[in-house]
Amino acid sequence: MTVDPRLTASSDPGRMTSSRLPILLALVFSSLFPVFSHSNREMWFQDLFPPNTCPINAKTFYGIMFDAGSTGTRIHIYTFVQKSPEILPELEGEIFESVKPGLSAYADQPEKGAESVKRLLDMAIDAVPPHLWKKTPVVLKATAGLRLLSEEKAQALLSEVKEVFEESPFLVPEDSVSIMDGSYEGILAWITVNFLTGQLAGHNQHTTGTLDLGGASTQITFLPRFEETLKESPRDFLTSFEMFNSTYKLYTHSYLGFGLKAARLATLGALNTEVADGQMFRSSCLPKQLEAEWHFGGVKYRYGGNKEGETGFKPCYLEVLKVVKGKLHQPDEIRGSSFYAFSYYYDRAADTNLIDYEQGGVLEVRDFERKAKEVCDNMERFSSASPFLCMDLTYITALLKEGFGFRDNTLLQLTKKVNNIETSWTLGATFHLLQSLGITY
Ligand SMILES: Nc1nc2c(ncn2[C@@H]2O[C@H](COP(=O)(O)OP(=O)(O)O)[C@@H](O)[C@H]2O)c(=O)[nH]1
Numbered sequence: 146m147t148v149d150p151r152l153t154a155s156s157d158p159g160r161m162t163s164s165r166l167p168i169l170l171a172l173v174f175s176s177l178f179p180v181f182s183h184s185n186r187e188m189w190f191q192d193l194f195p196p197n198t199c200p201i202n203a204k205t206f207y208g209i210m211f212d213a214g215s216t217g218t219r220i221h222i223y224t225f226v227q228k229s230p231e232i233l234p235e236l237e238g239e240i241f242e243s244v245k246p247g248l249s250a251y252a253d254q255p256e257k258g259a260e261s262v263k264r265l266l267d268m269a270i271d272a273v274p275p276h277l278w279k280k281t282p283v284v285l286k287a288t289a290g291l292r293l294l295s296e297e298k299a300q301a302l303l304s305e306v307k308e309v310f311e312e313s314p315f316l317v318p319e320d321s322v323s324i325m326d327g328s329y330e331g332i333l334a335w336i337t338v339n340f341l342t343g344q345l346a347g348h349n350q351h352t353t354g355t356l357d358l359g360g361a362s363t364q365i366t367f368l369p370r371f372e373e374t375l376k377e378s379p380r381d382f383l384t385s386f387e388m389f390n391s392t393y394k395l396y397t398h399s400y401l402g403f404g405l406k407a408a409r410l411a412t413l414g415a416l417n418t419e420v421a422d423g424q425m426f427r428s429s430c431l432p433k434q435l436e437a438e439w440h441f442g443g444v445k446y447r448y449g450g451n452k453e454g455e456t457g458f459k460p461c462y463l464e465v466l467k468v469v470k471g472k473l474h475q476p477d478e479i480r481g482s483s484f485y486a487f488s489y490y491y492d493r494a495a496d497t498n499l500i501d502y503e504q505g506g507v508l509e510v511r512d513f514e515r516k517a518k519e520v521c522d523n524m525e526r527f528s529s530a531s532p533f534l535c536m537d538l539t540y541i542t543a544l545l546k547e548g549f550g551f552r553d554n555t556l557l558q559l560t561k562k563v564n565n566i567e568t569s570w571t572l573g574a575t576f577h578l579l580q581s582l583g584i585t586y
């Protein structure tokens with residue numbers, strides 16, 4: 146088990162990152178927790194402090210959310226602070242840590258998988274003060290990696306994790322360990338991003354759509370502005386979701402098997418096939434002389450370059466096109482909009498210096514294509530980073546253009562953190578959890 150440096154490099158593991166969004170949170174919590182309790186536990190030394198600064202009145206509460214992704218497991222420990230009964234709570238910060246590989250890699254050793262969760266949960270023991278353990282909910286939601294496993298193997302992993310939770314001192318709600326429905330993954334990430342950018346406060350909302358590219362699945366979510374989109378979209382792509390006293394009618398879909406790593410297998414012709422012993426999968430998107438092995442979802446694959454045949458962007462694009470062309474719904478409305486994009490969109494853009502690793506940045510769709518051409522047509526120069534770099538960039542280009550139907554000049558805001566909080570569905574999920582438990586002081 147190793148710590149994923151890309152996820153932790155900027156997140157300063159184990160240390161609290163602070164993000165105060167008082168006005169926004171005031172609005173959020175007033176609707177999240179409509180019955181607001183006004184405590185009157187007065188202390189003799191309250192008079193020594195100016196109003197609202199008395200430390201004894203500051204109440205802190207926590208929410209622990211695990212993201213069991215296909216490539217790694219992550220813990221997000223959120224802290225909320227209510228400084229006085231008169232002021233509404235603030236999102237104080239997040240502690241974030243991750244481990245690799247993901248739970249699905251332990252399909253045949255569920256106890257070992259649960260152990261990786263336990264190690265992360267130990268961080269929460271240190272982060273949350275003992276007197277709040279019992280009031281702090283802990284939840285794990287698994288995504289595409291577990292969706293792709295057999296029901297039996299997935300359940301074995303989930304029940305081992307449940308045991309770890311039950312042995313912990315935290316509050317374990319019903320259904321605390323589960324596989325999340327793909328549509329929630331998109332909705333909750335959309336809630337996180339639009340909450341962190343302040344778009345969910347007030348009525349004049351200019352929300353932004355979100356694009357998440359995981360290892361095994363990919364999500365697109367936005368708030369449709371045109372009647373046409375509502376009429377033309379498949380019914381199961383439209384979901385009503387209530388949060389912060391508003392109802393959002395969102396367009397969202399999770400495409401299973403279209404995550405970056407699943408797409409590698411699909412391009413190699415190895416997805417959903419019985420892999421024969423010693424079978425070799427070749428692609429024009431890989432360096433000519435390459436021959437190697439790759440483990441994904443508990444299966445070993447042998448792959449390599451087109452020794453004799455063509456390599457480079459053109460043949461690679463044609464290969465990748467087969468994976469996406471005609472497979473995704475293309476809502477007209479998104480062609481002219483801009484989107485927030487994170488996860489592997491961010492990682493690959495940062496790997497190739499299209500954006501700064503810490504700051505992120507704004508790109509056009511065509512920037513990914515330009516970079517894909519540069520890498521694929523000079524494979525020797527780039528293959529030391531990852532032999533899959535050409536395939537990944539070409540897939541991202543094809544997914545955006547031919548899959549979703551974005552224009553060359555569609556703007557993508559590549560973001561890993563907003564106000565020091567990870568742009569992950571986990572914050573949206575924590576709001577939902579706190580709302581359902583009615584946790585408030
Ligand atoms: N910065 C950041 N990146 C994340 C987080 N969660 C997942 N990722 C990224 O998501 C990608 C992997 O997707 P993963 O969640 O394992 O696969 P999925 O199960 O298909 O969604 C990688 O690019 C990770 O860096 C997070 O909380 N913060």
Ligand SMILES: [Ca+2]
Nearest residue numbers: 214215288359
């Ligand atoms: Ca994910």
